Amino acid sequence: MSTQDIPEEENLPAAQDKHAGEVAVPDDPFADPGLPPHEPRIQDIDEKAARRSERAVAFMFTLSMLATVGFIASFVAFPVDKIVYIFPLGHVSALNFALGTTLAVALFCIGAGAVHWARTLMSDHEIVHERHPIEATPEVREQVFQDFRDGAADSGFGRRKLARNTLFGALALFPLSAVVLLRDLGPLPEDKLRRSKWAKGKRLMNQNTMQPLRPEDISVGSLTFAMPEGMSEHDHDFQTQIAKAALMIVRIQPDNIKDKRELDWSHEGIVAFSKICTHVGCPISLYEQQTHHVLCPCHQSTFDLADGGRVIFGPAGHALPQLRITVNDEGYLEAMGDFAEPVGPAFWERG
The missing domain is CATH 1.20.58 (Methane Monooxygenase Hydroxylase; Chain G, domain 1)
Structure with missing residues (x-):
């Protein structure tokens, strides 16, 4: 029997053996397919x-x-x-x-x-x-x-x-x-930062007793805190106003006062300075009577109350504002006006 006579089914295994192990492999499986044709919008x-x-x-x-x-x-x-x-x-x-x-x-x-x-x-x-x-x-x-x-x-x-x-x-x-x-961050300050409740004729009130102060109430070496007459802790804006008007009063022997303006603005050695530190506005409360220095507890700025409240140590930018005081006809200490410059941090010097 010739091979031509063999049925097609009988030739199939031979064909499979011939191509066994051969796998179709594309030319480049990682070829860049490119961009699709652009379709207009x-x-x-x-x-x-x-x-x-x-x-x-x-x-x-x-x-x-x-x-x-x-x-x-x-x-x-x-x-x-x-x-x-x-x-x-x-x-x-x-x-x-x-x-x-x-x-x-x-x-x-x-x-x-x-x-x-x-x-x-x-x-x-x-x-x-x-x-x-x-x-x-x-x-x-x-x-x-x-x-x-x-x-x-x-x-x-x-x-x-x-x-x-x-x-x-x-x-x-x-x-x-x-x-x-x-x-909306807040109302414009206008001149509110430059003014306080102190004004000519306002008596100095002891902040603890709420009684007006006489010169004899202030002894040498003592530290007294005061606020303007007419203010009350029950006022709705008390905290805002006291932050600018808080006052500390000390009595120094007139011979120990070095600054002439400070001496002229005092009464028998009684001087009044802002209690608000000129660095970031902390209240000053530490007084050293021998040196007449006051210390801010926040950042240790130190001021000399016998020399115009000037800064002698620390980051504060300028001296403590002084309040000019006198004694009225009734014998009480009173202010002769507001502070000569704004109290607290020296924002106003940048203008």
Whole structure:
């Protein structure tokens, strides 16, 4: 029997043996498949669709501007203590809710408008650059600048004036929200930091007994704390006012006072200085009677009360303000005016 007479089924094992162990291997399993063919967007081929996208972008930027205006209006319109019910939040501050909502809308619309602009109106052609050395050649730098110019042209920033101008409006208006927030940090101080409750004719009141002080109440070597007449611990702004008006009084032998102005502003060696340290505003309470020095317990700034309250050690920036005092017709110590300079840290010297 010839091989031609053998059935096809009988030749199959021989064929399998011939190709046994052979596996089909692709040429390069890690080959770069490349980018898929670019498919144009509807905005690329239909100018009406492009204009619709531009109007959508402008709408979002305009909505951002309106939300910023709403933020400022909410700040003015809603009182701080107004509470409203909003489902599902429950009872919330109307001011906080309005500020948060309008600020979120203003931010979201700027971002959403920019993203929509990039996805629908800017060029979406994929650009591939091979890796290159870190130091660019002049040709590469020129190519980068050219790519930037091409990107600016492709973005339509100069051609899409409606979207561009509303973007500028949203970005210009949104920072006003920050101005309002900063203004909300507190009322403007105006001249409040420069003035205290001391005034001409106000008696010096012992802060412990709340009784007016006479010269004979102040002994040599003692330290007495005082405040202006008319102040009370029950006043709603007592802590604010005492932080500027707190006074310490000592009696020094007139011969030991070195500063002539201090001597002129005293009464029989009784001198009155601000109790507030000129470093960061801590209250001074430690007095050394032999040296006439007072020490701030916070950062150890030391002042000489016999020499105009000047700084002799520590980080304080300037001398303690002195209060000019005298004795009235009834024999009580009284102020002849306010402090000559603001008390506390030397903010005013920076002006």
